[in-house]
Amino acid sequence: MHVDLGSSLDATPGVSRESLERLDGQVATAHERIETGRDNHEHGYEALNLPSTVDLDAIRTAVAPFDDAAAVLTVGIGGSALGAATFADALAGPNDPDAYFLDNVDPEHVSRLLDALPLDRTVVNVVSRSGTTAETLANFLVVRDAMADADVDWTDRTFVTTGESGNLRSLAEKHDLPSLSVPDGVPGRFSALSTVGLAVAAIQGHDLEAIRAGAADAADGLSGSLFETPAYAYGATTYALAGRGAVTNAVMPYAERLETFAEWFAQLWAESLGKDGLGQTPARALGATDQHSQLQLYRAGPRDKLVTLVRPRDYADRTIPETDLDGLSYLGGSSLGDLLDAEFEATEASLVESGVPAVRVEIDAVDERSLGSLLYEMEAACVLYGELAAVSTFTQPAVEWGKNAARGLLGGGDFEEADAVDERTSLVVE
Template structure:
């Protein structure tokens, strides 16, 4: 992973090289804290050791009991699904991957009706084993399999903690299962059993993903000038402090669109504390040049745009044409056009005084993805250290979970009372 901060300098809002020089002393102290947390396997910091502690052999052993499936369905939500979905979407495979992460009844029914359930592995993921949305969707999927004459116990992989409903279910039925790593919040679990089981089922090189993560680990140092991850984390923090409260992440590769979703959870849930944080926005180049770029260039000066791209990719030539005004496209390629769009957008933002950062990987493959995911996690942790927020907790999310559970009769939670106290101003 490579990071270029040049277009974030002297912008509005913006930073200077002097800003970064001053901040580098704080980065060194933050790195010492992060390194100590990693060494002591502290909660949250343990996520940054996953490239070394994850056990690919255990993952392979769990999935080897399944014949090569036609499809994999991950039943999870948030961090229990987005890491796996990012890898599955980015990497090509003849095993289709789907995610059931919302409890929209129309979507759930349509998806289950279309899946070849007899040749689908259901990968159900919940650390607690009690996540309401995940367990509800799993019960619906299990019933759909039974209705289709499929023995769900032959087609289910469980990834969960040491106790809870899912662990009891796996033990009772002898289901293949994987442990969720201790001390790792879900949104930081992409490089663990949580994110890698689907990759293994699809036939991807899990070891290469972890090797990319180790590349990211090796690049961490006490200076932002020597670590791409820390350069990104420090710059985004400094820009947010100066008013860039929105971070629009814009990959220039269709295969990285789900990566932007993964990033949005990582950034929002980790850093949105105590009135601080940076709101992640998701965009896709070049598509959203035609829908969002107008706002980024000419709207409120409160945004950073993060442009992400692979520098190598397969290409498709553009045929020659004799149409007036289009001849310049002939002899070029779709990849060449996309690169030109990338650089034009970058330049247009700079010309409008909008800070933007370039993040590049070599190509969209297992190793580069592992490094990218790790790098963004490390950047997030560094940002949290610099902002003095509790990066690895999510109290606002827990409040909503308790309210919903109380409404459904799952316990006596005072948070549910707030629902009945809703203020109304209705217009019918």
């Protein structure tokens, strides 16, 4: 990952080189804490050890029975799906099994997807650390029922990724299903580089060693200075800008294949850092599409935003044909890549001209090694931000509150959070 902070230095809000130099001492202290957490395999910090701890052979063994798959359906939610979806959407080729994700319980969407899938050639990956996630298990029960209706033996087409105990583990043992263990000490949103995120990539035939190598390169590059570590440069700068009022971080990839990466980033950033009235709200945009919509707000709206521009340095290009149409001849003979690069540069310049802070993040290419590095470094950036802000990066109490409320409403236990639903004030206009 290559990070250019230049477009954030003289913005409003912005940071200066001098303020970053002062902050660098805090970065060094935070880095020591992170390294201690990694060395001691502490909860959360263990995620940054995944390049050396993930068992790629176990992943290959679990998915080996499904080498005939035409499609892979992951049933999970949040971190149980977004990492795998990021790799699938970024890397999938025309001959790879199609990847689908049931990460919502919208009944119409679930029904449409199951009606469209070739269930006899679909492998189902059910992902839940606890084995009790209501949305995941509900969707799995529906998938299993659809397979039965299609005269497909679900036990021949299913593997699970779960903890050492719980409903899914018991199910796997009862039916002798292939299974993977989620790593200890790794919150779901930090699990993309583990069994949770890599099983789908394995089924699609992607290079797991290259993904791990990219992450390992990033891990080896962590140092105690933001001026030497791209991950820390990004984490420290976003933290500093948030403290100066840039409380929204609009992540804008200039590659269609990285659009899901922005979704993965949004969960990582929001769930990890939104604590105690602090944090930075992630927004998702796509270049050049959203230059024609959201950029208006970024330039001319409230001065509370940072824009993170993401792009690969190398990509397959396509020539624009020559034309004699009035006013369009300048396009002929150039390429779509030239146009996209011009749009990127113009967007960054327009933000600078209007005083809006921007950070440029570039990767070498949208390939396995670069993605492994990108996801690892964004996780490290998030952990650093959490250390600097003194928030509990690896917990999610607000999320747990909502889970308890929903479970109580469905009769899954006696949860006081469910009582708040009946106490809600309403003002109905019909």
